[in-house]
Amino acid sequence: MREEKNDNSWIWALLIAATLMIGALLLGNDMLFVLKWYAALLLGTIVFYPVAAHLFAGFKDVPWFFAKVCGLMIPGYVMWVCASARLLKFGNAACIAVFVFCAILVYLLPYAAGRKTPAALYKGADINRILKRELLFAAALTGYVYIRAFSPDAFGTERMMDYSFMQSMYESSYFPPADVWFAGQPLNYYYFGQYIFTYLSKLSFNTIDVSYNLSLGSCFAICLCLAYSIGFALMEKKGKAKAAAGTIGAMALMFAANMHFFIFYKLVPMFREILGIGGEYKAYWYPDSTRYIGYNPDVADKTAHEYPAYSFILGDLHAHVINVFVVLSILGLVLSYLKRREKYAENKGGMKQVLIDRCVFAVGFLIGICAMENAWDFPIYFVVAGAVILYANIISLKSAKDVILATLIQGGIVLAVSMLVSLPFNLGFEAMVNGIEKCTEHSRFYQLVILWGMPVILLISFILVLRRRLTEAESKKEQTVIPFKLISSEDIFTVLIGLCALGLVIIPELIYVEDIYSGSFKRFNTMFKLTYQSFILFAVMQAHIISCYLCKAERPGQRKGGIAALVLLILCCMYFPVAVKMGIGTVGPKGELKGIAADGYVYEQCPMDALAIEWIKTETEKGSVILEANGDSYTIYNRVSTLSGRPTVLGWRTHEWLWQNDSEVVDERDDDVWDIYCGTDPAKIRELCSKYSVDYIFIGSCEYEKYLPDGMDAELLKSLGEVVYDGGGIEPVYIIKL
Numbered sequence: 001m002r003e004e005k006n007d008n009s010w011i012w013a014l015l016i017a018a019t020l021m022i023g024a025l026l027l028g029n030d031m032l033f034v035l036k037w038y039a040a041l042l043l044g045t046i047v048f049y050p051v052a053a054h055l056f057a058g059f060k061d062v063p064w065f066f067a068k069v070c071g072l073m074i075p076g077y078v079m080w081v082c083a084s085a086r087l088l089k090f091g092n093a094a095c096i097a098v099f100v101f102c103a104i105l106v107y108l109l110p111y112a113a114g115r116k117t118p119a120a121l122y123k124g125a126d127i128n129r130i131l132k133r134e135l136l137f138a139a140a141l142t143g144y145v146y147i148r149a150f151s152p153d154a155f156g157t158e159r160m161m162d163y164s165f166m167q168s169m170y171e172s173s174y175f176p177p178a179d180v181w182f183a184g185q186p187l188n189y190y191y192f193g194q195y196i197f198t199y200l201s202k203l204s205f206n207t208i209d210v211s212y213n214l215s216l217g218s219c220f221a222i223c224l225c226l227a228y229s230i231g232f233a234l235m236e237k238k239g240k241a242k243a244a245a246g247t248i249g250a251m252a253l254m255f256a257a258n259m260h261f262f263i264f265y266k267l268v269p270m271f272r273e274i275l276g277i278g279g280e281y282k283a284y285w286y287p288d289s290t291r292y293i294g295y296n297p298d299v300a301d302k303t304a305h306e307y308p309a310y311s312f313i314l315g316d317l318h319a320h321v322i323n324v325f326v327v328l329s330i331l332g333l334v335l336s337y338l339k340r341r342e343k344y345a346e347n348k349g350g351m352k353q354v355l356i357d358r359c360v361f362a363v364g365f366l367i368g369i370c371a372m373e374n375a376w377d378f379p380i381y382f383v384v385a386g387a388v389i390l391y392a393n394i395i396s397l398k399s400a401k402d403v404i405l406a407t408l409i410q411g412g413i414v415l416a417v418s419m420l421v422s423l424p425f426n427l428g429f430e431a432m433v434n435g436i437e438k439c440t441e442h443s444r445f446y447q448l449v450i451l452w453g454m455p456v457i458l459l460i461s462f463i464l465v466l467r468r469r470l471t472e473a474e475s476k477k478e479q480t481v482i483p484f485k486l487i488s489s490e491d492i493f494t495v496l497i498g499l500c501a502l503g504l505v506i507i508p509e510l511i512y513v514e515d516i517y518s519g520s521f522k523r524f525n526t527m528f529k530l531t532y533q534s535f536i537l538f539a540v541m542q543a544h545i546i547s548c549y550l551c552k553a554e555r556p557g558q559r560k561g562g563i564a565a566l567v568l569l570i571l572c573c574m575y576f577p578v579a580v581k582m583g584i585g586t587v588g589p590k591g592e593l594k595g596i597a598a599d600g601y602v603y604e605q606c607p608m609d610a611l612a613i614e615w616i617k618t619e620t621e622k623g624s625v626i627l628e629a630n631g632d633s634y635t636i637y638n639r640v641s642t643l644s645g646r647p648t649v650l651g652w653r654t655h656e657w658l659w660q661n662d663s664e665v666v667d668e669r670d671d672d673v674w675d676i677y678c679g680t681d682p683a684k685i686r687e688l689c690s691k692y693s694v695d696y697i698f699i700g701s702c703e704y705e706k707y708l709p710d711g712m713d714a715e716l717l718k719s720l721g722e723v724v725y726d727g728g729g730i731e732p733v734y735i736i737k738l
Helices: 009-055 064-084 092-113 118-123 127-148 159-171 192-204 208-234 241-254 259-275 286-290 308-314 324-342 358-373 377-396 400-426 445-475 489-509 524-551 556-573 575-583 600-605 607-619 639-644 653-660 663-678 682-691 701-710 714-718
Strands: 436-438 511-513 625-627 694-699 722-726 734-737
Touching: 009 064, 009 092, 009 127, 009 192, 009 208, 009 358, 064 092, 064 127, 064 192, 064 208, 064 324, 064 358, 064 400, 092 192, 127 208, 159 192, 159 208, 159 639, 192 208, 192 358, 208 241, 208 308, 208 324, 208 489, 208 524, 241 308, 241 524, 241 556, 259 286, 259 445, 259 556, 259 575, 286 308, 286 575, 308 575, 324 358, 324 377, 324 489, 324 524, 358 377, 358 400, 377 400, 377 489, 377 524, 445 489, 445 524, 445 556, 489 511, 489 524, 511 524, 524 556, 556 575, 600 607, 607 639, 607 694, 607 701, 607 722, 607 734, 625 639, 653 663, 663 682, 663 701, 682 694, 682 714, 694 701, 694 714, 714 734
Parallel strands: 625 694
Antiparallel strands: 436 511, 694 734, 722 734
16 A cells, blocks of 8 residues: 555554553553453454455455454354354353354365465555554543543443343353343343343453443444544545545544534523523533424424434443444445445446355345344345445446346345344344334424434535536536446445435334334334434445545535535534533543442442342352342332342333333233232242242342332241341341242
């Protein structure tokens, strides 16, 4: 690669080491956990780099960041299949063995197929650029984990739920894992995202208390780096503009909010002060930009329109958050496919070279992962990938018949591979949807403009630029009035994903998926899931359009438009530090560094319970059913099952109602738990405990709070079995073995 003839690899290696040393100074002993985690990720990246280099051959830049996804997903998926088929128990040794097995295949299969060997791929790699990329990842991972260390608790919102998934899987030998909040039943939710980081926990010999925040840090760093890589690839034909595009892509995806933030955080208060408008005014709070339609003004149509910056500050390790790096990988794959197909545009080839393409099978694999991580992304990226593949076939095949046939066959391959990949998951999974309904409520137009106006205007302006380019070429009667010669594959890719993003904004105004949310919240989940992906697609789109306008403007007005768009994007990126201050607190020497363990809230709020939970984790068998008080969502109730990974009879009511898609079975368990704690007939209590195979009864702070006013008799419960743990105190913590 012409730009980097000098071998400065030692400098970049030293900078990576310096970054990790700074992390050690900032995080202290916790950096040991980070280093083990980082080493496991780095090893996977190195070993599976040849796979990424083969899949992303359309990129001139090294596909180093995509190798991180390969290093996670390939051995992680194989391990999951083995545990789902009960061929191997999910443990540290098995994870290492599967990793080694997959690594051997990576290095042996190319020899057997007579293809370019991994050694040859490494030999031609640009080590300087690889180390530069690794420096970006190391800095992003360490920086985010440091920020998270000021607010590490997996408590509040749905963090306890995400933690419980990981702890349950960590304690599981086989899959699907047990639903720790619904004893006797497997987890009926999209758990593969949390699984992949539980797998990494086993591989790195970390426990879930530290792995929770390390998982968030990995997601943040991988997503930031993939956004940079895709932006870079979109402009790699245009010299120095590629670094600008990569930077803009990373900013737009990982740090920016929608325009609601700047308008209501800065402009509205400023104009109120200038115009002397008095009266009560609600100060901006960082989730406000995700809860605008339905809340301001307050109407009976509540929706959500979140984005990655908010997700990573909130700290929920949700399915849609983890899946961001998967969908970015899908975008990278189809972009690589399109760039390779463009090479055949002048001399159109036959069907054979198109149909059996590695990228098509890889897209099928990742879309299958979407079905297990965040099911909404399955149809979304099937359509997005299909649109890009269709255009690639249009420019590289000879006839319309070939284009249609090839696209249909490739769509069938993607669908078949994805269904095969997700088959072990779907065999035991029951969907939680009840149909599709027509919208009767709609967003106000000005609200849509505030949220989505900026990227939509950019998209429309870019389409007009491309149209003008074609019109001018025709008017000059140029020899090559062929669209793909005047409009690059990167331009078309940008337009296609922009149109898909716009469609995702429009769909919730027309229809919604019916689930347990009803009344004022019937559109909530649909808008949330679809517009989250539209934000991602718009972010990638902006990387290309803004950098084109800034660095490769065809008219002076384009440069001015690019500057205006960049300024607006930077203003939106102010959200990140503002939200960190609001959601996490003071970060730095003046803040309180708590460490990266996510379970500290239990030791702070109910220390006696925490000690009893430690006892449970070490002294009880995996899978033992431990009865505890069930509570409402987002509370500290069900802290025993969450932190121990031992199942209980019932967890958060609303969540189990969603997962079971049945309120009656939840109500039955709720009543039975009350009858055990507050019952007066020992025989009846024993019968109910036997019904759910309860091994231990836990009496602690939440049980006293919920059931003591209703007549809970601790002495009666103690008489049912052996008191194996007595915490002492005014309200002693008891664990009773039945």
